[in-house]
Amino acid sequence: MKRIVMFAAAALAVVFAVGSAQASTLDDVKARGVLNCGVNGPTGLTGFGAPDDKGNWTGLDVDLCRAVAAAIFGDATKVKYVPLGSKERFTALQSGEIDFLARNSTWTLSRDTDLGLDFVAVNYYDGQGFMVRKELGVSSAKQLSGATVCVQTGTTTEKNLGDYFRTNNLELKSVVFETADQARQAYDEGRCDAYTTDASGLASERTQLKNPGDNIILPEIISKEPLGPAVRHGDNQWGDLVRWSFFAMLIGEEFGITQANVDEMKASSDNPEVRRLLGAEDDMGKMLGVDNTWAYNIIKQVGNYGESFERNVGLKTPLALARGLNELWSKGGLQYAPPAR
Amino acid sequence: MTGLVDRASGLTGSSVPLWKNRTARALFYQALVAGLLLLLTAFFVHNTGVNLAKRGIASGFGFLHGIAGFDISFKLVSYSLTSTYARALLIGLLNTLLVSALGVILSTILGFIVGVARLSNNWLIAKLAAVYVDVIRNIPLLAQLIFWYFGVLSTLPGVRQSIDIFSLFYLNQRGLYSPVPELQPGFGIIPVALLVGMLGAVLVSAWARRRQMLTGQPFHSFWAGLGLIIGLPLVVGLLFGFRMVWSFPELAGFNFKGGFQIAPEFIALLVGLSIHTSAFIAENVRSGVQAVSLGQTEAGLALGLKRGIVTRKIVLPQALRVIVPPLTSQYLNLTKNSSLAVFIGFPEVVAVFAGTTLNQTGQAVECIALTMAIYLVISLIISAFMNWYNRHIALVER
Numbered sequence: 001m002k003r004i005v006m007f008a009a010a011a012l013a014v015v016f017a018v019g020s021a022q023a024s025t026l027d028d029v030k031a032r033g034v035l036n037c038g039v040n041g042p043t044g045l046t047g048f049g050a051p052d053d054k055g056n057w058t059g060l061d062v063d064l065c066r067a068v069a070a071a072i073f074g075d076a077t078k079v080k081y082v083p084l085g086s087k088e089r090f091t092a093l094q095s096g097e098i099d100f101l102a103r104n105s106t107w108t109l110s111r112d113t114d115l116g117l118d119f120v121a122v123n124y125y126d127g128q129g130f131m132v133r134k135e136l137g138v139s140s141a142k143q144l145s146g147a148t149v150c151v152q153t154g155t156t157t158e159k160n161l162g163d164y165f166r167t168n169n170l171e172l173k174s175v176v177f178e179t180a181d182q183a184r185q186a187y188d189e190g191r192c193d194a195y196t197t198d199a200s201g202l203a204s205e206r207t208q209l210k211n212p213g214d215n216i217i218l219p220e221i222i223s224k225e226p227l228g229p230a231v232r233h234g235d236n237q238w239g240d241l242v243r244w245s246f247f248a249m250l251i252g253e254e255f256g257i258t259q260a261n262v263d264e265m266k267a268s269s270d271n272p273e274v275r276r277l278l279g280a281e282d283d284m285g286k287m288l289g290v291d292n293t294w295a296y297n298i299i300k301q302v303g304n305y306g307e308s309f310e311r312n313v314g315l316k317t318p319l320a321l322a323r324g325l326n327e328l329w330s331k332g333g334l335q336y337a338p339p340a341r
Numbered sequence: 342m343t344g345l346v347d348r349a350s351g352l353t354g355s356s357v358p359l360w361k362n363r364t365a366r367a368l369f370y371q372a373l374v375a376g377l378l379l380l381l382t383a384f385f386v387h388n389t390g391v392n393l394a395k396r397g398i399a400s401g402f403g404f405l406h407g408i409a410g411f412d413i414s415f416k417l418v419s420y421s422l423t424s425t426y427a428r429a430l431l432i433g434l435l436n437t438l439l440v441s442a443l444g445v446i447l448s449t450i451l452g453f454i455v456g457v458a459r460l461s462n463n464w465l466i467a468k469l470a471a472v473y474v475d476v477i478r479n480i481p482l483l484a485q486l487i488f489w490y491f492g493v494l495s496t497l498p499g500v501r502q503s504i505d506i507f508s509l510f511y512l513n514q515r516g517l518y519s520p521v522p523e524l525q526p527g528f529g530i531i532p533v534a535l536l537v538g539m540l541g542a543v544l545v546s547a548w549a550r551r552r553q554m555l556t557g558q559p560f561h562s563f564w565a566g567l568g569l570i571i572g573l574p575l576v577v578g579l580l581f582g583f584r585m586v587w588s589f590p591e592l593a594g595f596n597f598k599g600g601f602q603i604a605p606e607f608i609a610l611l612v613g614l615s616i617h618t619s620a621f622i623a624e625n626v627r628s629g630v631q632a633v634s635l636g637q638t639e640a641g642l643a644l645g646l647k648r649g650i651v652t653r654k655i656v657l658p659q660a661l662r663v664i665v666p667p668l669t670s671q672y673l674n675l676t677k678n679s680s681l682a683v684f685i686g687f688p689e690v691v692a693v694f695a696g697t698t699l700n701q702t703g704q705a706v707e708c709i710a711l712t713m714a715i716y717l718v719i720s721l722i723i724s725a726f727m728n729w730y731n732r733h734i735a736l737v738e739r
Contacts, residue, residue, distance in 0.1 A: 087696060091705055115703040147595045154700040158411040166422045174412040175686045182684060189495035190514045193595050
């Protein structure tokens with residue numbers, strides 16, 4: 001009898017407790033003392049988000065997690081990394097398991113609307129490409145009719161692939177795998193003639209092949225893949241913070257503020273935008289709901305966008321990606337931050 | 342309810358109050374638990390709905406009519422890049438059913454052989470079977486699937502270095518290619534002959550059974566039936582001609598064209614599932630056979646029957662009653678385990694629907710609900726059939 005009463009009480013408690021607990025994400029994160037950041041899983045994507053041999057997460061996306069943590073806590077290490085596969089990433093964000101998603105996800109209309117998400121920025125402009133073995137003698141994606149293509153499930157890739165082959169009247173045979181690792185392995189073993197994913201992903205995956213040099217990436221880019229961080233729809237304050245944490249890194253690069261000279265810039269720069277950004281003037285941080293030294297902390301601890309790019313995916317890394325579209329707009333690229341004013 | 346009323350009225354005027362009445366209390370608590378469960382379910386449904394609406398996530402099954410636009414490599418019925426999500430679901434479902442049905446048949450055959458082998462008097466055979474069972478049962482299925490796919494099939498030669506078997510069959514990393522007959526008009530008579538042969542086999546077997554009941558004379562109805570099923574279509578084909586053209590696999594462009602291709606994903610999944618499940622079935626068979634008292638065998642031998650007949654006609658029918666119920670759960674396991682196919686690239690219902698479709702449409706709740714409903718229905722059907730079979734073979738006492 002006693003047990004039944006307790007069970008009933010517990011059940012009712014559950015029913016009423018879950019009802020209405022919806023504080024703002026920023027308050028939740030501050031109270032928790034750590035940022036839950038969704039990154040590429042289960043094994044990561046080299047250069048964008050992957051654990052190194054000591055288990056520390058590094059990458060272009062990971063730097064976004066660190067930047068937001070630096071803005072909130074003044075400490076870029078206060079991040080709990082949650083590795084997510086392509087299928088569960090959005091559900092994890094919707095359900096509140098993570099505070100934001102920094103996992104090379106493509107900004108699309110349906111994801112922006114149907115999924116209840118907001119994409120707040122583009123930290124990597126990408127496009128889908130193909131990798132083939134050199135011995136195949138193929139020099140263009142248009143020659144791939146009848147070819148077998150390995151692809152990872154749960155991405156925009158699968159549908160782009162279908163669209164491209166359909167519009168070009170090519171015959172498609174695709175083999176779809178759960179993870180990028182398995183798709184790459186199947187390609188490497190020869191199950192497929194081609195492997196397709198975002199061009200940056202191809203560069204990353206190529207470093208993992210048995211003989212990277214035997215494979216080429218075809219020139220065609222068959223889609224636009226603006227990759228960027230996503231937050232839950234409806235919490236604009238939180239969206240603003242994530243967006244401006246990224247912009248702070250861009251503005252940092254624009255004005256030549258680096259990890260090395262940020263202290264000096266803060267102390268002696270007479271550029272008003274730099275002074276505002278670094279918290280020497282005005283209350284930019286307060287407006288975002290964090291400390292005025294937010295951008296200073298980001299650049300001091302994580303670096304500006306250019307530094308992050310070169311460190312993780314740039315020409316001196318195994319990925320060897322050129323800046324290309326991801327160059328600042330002032331140097332012919334697409335990366336453009338609104339003014340910090 | 343009537344029990345409650347009867348009890349209560351029967352006790353009118355007695356000193357036992359309603360809350361001390363055992364039936365009344367039982368009913369009350371069951372109603373309480375059922376009510377709470379209902380409340381909890383209603384809460385979850387409501388909560389999901391509210392949260393979906395709050396996050397602005399579209400819901401409903403309208404998306405099924407949208408164009409899927411992705412390719413599915415293995416399909417039993419036609420599917421193209423312009424087919425709908427509903428069609429993609431059908432393709433996935435048929436693939437699940439195909440691999441499950443074939444897996445059930447293969448694992449049953451293999452399981453019975455290994456199970457009986459474990460009880461063999463031959464030391465070597467018995468030990469080999471025991472090792473097989475222990476090794477297979479103790480390695481996770483996913484590891485086995487990945488072994489068969491990446492470890493075994495991937496090591497086959499590439500397309501251009503295919504293993505050539507009489508220039509008819511080709512084996513390479515992309516699977517097994519074989520010639521396939523393309524049917525021409527006038528072929529219809531062969532399946533008709535096959536049907537007649539099967540009907541004949543059933544009749545012969547019924548006749549043989551009755552004759553044995555009446556006279557005790559056995560008749561080789563199995564071989565006669567086999568002869569009818571294979572022989573009759575063959576004779577008809579020879580008389581009227583087999584109206585079909587063979588399509589042979591030929592290397593063209595990237596892959597082989599023509600013929601029939603069995604994808605390595607399918608082979609790996611079928612082999613992995615069948616071998617994994619067969620080890621469990623072997624144990625069911627062993628325990629079932631051991632459950633039959635040794636006296637039955639001895640009695641049969643004492644009557645002068647051959648060992649094979651004793652096993653087939655005395656031991657197995659009794660063992661089956663023990664074997665079938667756990668066999669049912671193995672069939673259910675095999676069907677559900679086929680969902681691991683997503684890791685080796687075979688497009689069954691979970692990969693196609695709970696994977697690709699879910700991600701393209703973002704309709705997580707609907708896709709998962711439909712997928713779960715599909716597995717539930719398949720499981721209930723298997724279960725119902727096996728229960729019927731179990732009753733059918735149950736010991737009939739006269």
